[in-house]
Amino acid sequence: MSPRIRSAISVAGVLALSGVLFTASAQLAGDQDTRHRDDLASVIAAESARVEELSEQANLLDDEVDQLGDAVDVDVPRRDPALRAQEAVVSGAWPVAGGGLSVALEDAPISALDNPQVRPDDLVVHQQDVQHVINALWAGGAEAMTLQGERVTSTSAFRCSGNILLLHGKVFSPPYVIEAIGDPDQLQAALDASPGIGVYKQYVDWIGLGYDVQQHDGLEMPAYTGGEGLQHATVPEGTDVFS
Incomplete structure (x- = not known):
């Protein structure tokens, strides 16, 4: 089983036990009138039973993770190494170098007003x-891509507010440069x-928005260094999703 998985389980166990201790402390310190021997004994008994229950759950989860880890250890070596390498490139896990294109988008001059x-x-x-350019490059067979030097993956999300761009917790200003490795002609x-x-180019001709495409023989892209976890939203309990 992966050391990272075991570490995550250990952390979860420590947090669970810490929560038990904090709960007991809060109950003991919450009111002066409850700080009697009988109340203390009942709190300790209740929390001890809870610790035992949580420990049993942690053991069951540990066994389940071990089983899943064994299944992965058996399955992964049989996979095509080339396919695994391709997945690593697409996910951004590996740095990449090769030929491709860069596209720079720039605000129009203030004189256009x-x-x-x-x-x-x-x-x-x-x-x-920016999204139109990124989507077009993926559709054109881009093998890897960066935006402002940041590796773009399937979980990357960016947002523009005025003339600034937010990506991976960082703030960027134009020109916005997208680089893609792949067949330049495609x-x-x-x-x-x-x-x-096409619509953007109309504004390029009309007011001077910046649009510059360059071919490159040796683009270098770093591995993605952000978090790997996917996040999702859930509908609150009792919500009528059809209303």
């Missing part, structure tokens, strides 16, 4: 503009075929 038909919002690179064809990028 001299045109009475231009609004301040027109001058800014928006979140959907990547370029995917960019040219994107309707969203």
Whole structure:
């Protein structure tokens, strides 16, 4: 079984037992009138029974993890090493180098506001503009990608607010540079075929938004260093999802 899994189980056990101790302490310190020998004995008995129950649950979970770990240890060596390497690249677990494209998006100059038909919002690179480029590059067969030098994976999420971009807890300003490793001709064809990028190019011609595509022979991309866990939302109990 993986040391990381065993470590997680150990931490969970320590936290559970710590919670028991904190609960007992809170009950003992909560009210002066309850700090009598009879009350103390009942609290200790109740919490001791709870510790025993939690310990049994932890043992059962430990056994289940061991069984799952044994199953993984048997299955993984039989998998195609090339497939495992490809999955590591796509997930961002490994650094990658190779040829591909870079796309730079830049805000329009403030002088474009001299045109009475231009609004301040027109001058800014928006979140959907960056998303159109990323989606087109994936569709064009990109093997790996970065945004502002940050490795983009299937769990990456970014958000634009005004003229700043938030990604992996970091703040970036334009120009926004997306780099993709893959066949340059296919990547370029995917960019040219994107309707969203087509609209963006109209603003490039109209007010001077920045759009620059470059081919590269030796792009280098770091491994993704963020968290690997997927997070999901749940519907609160009692909520009518059909209303």
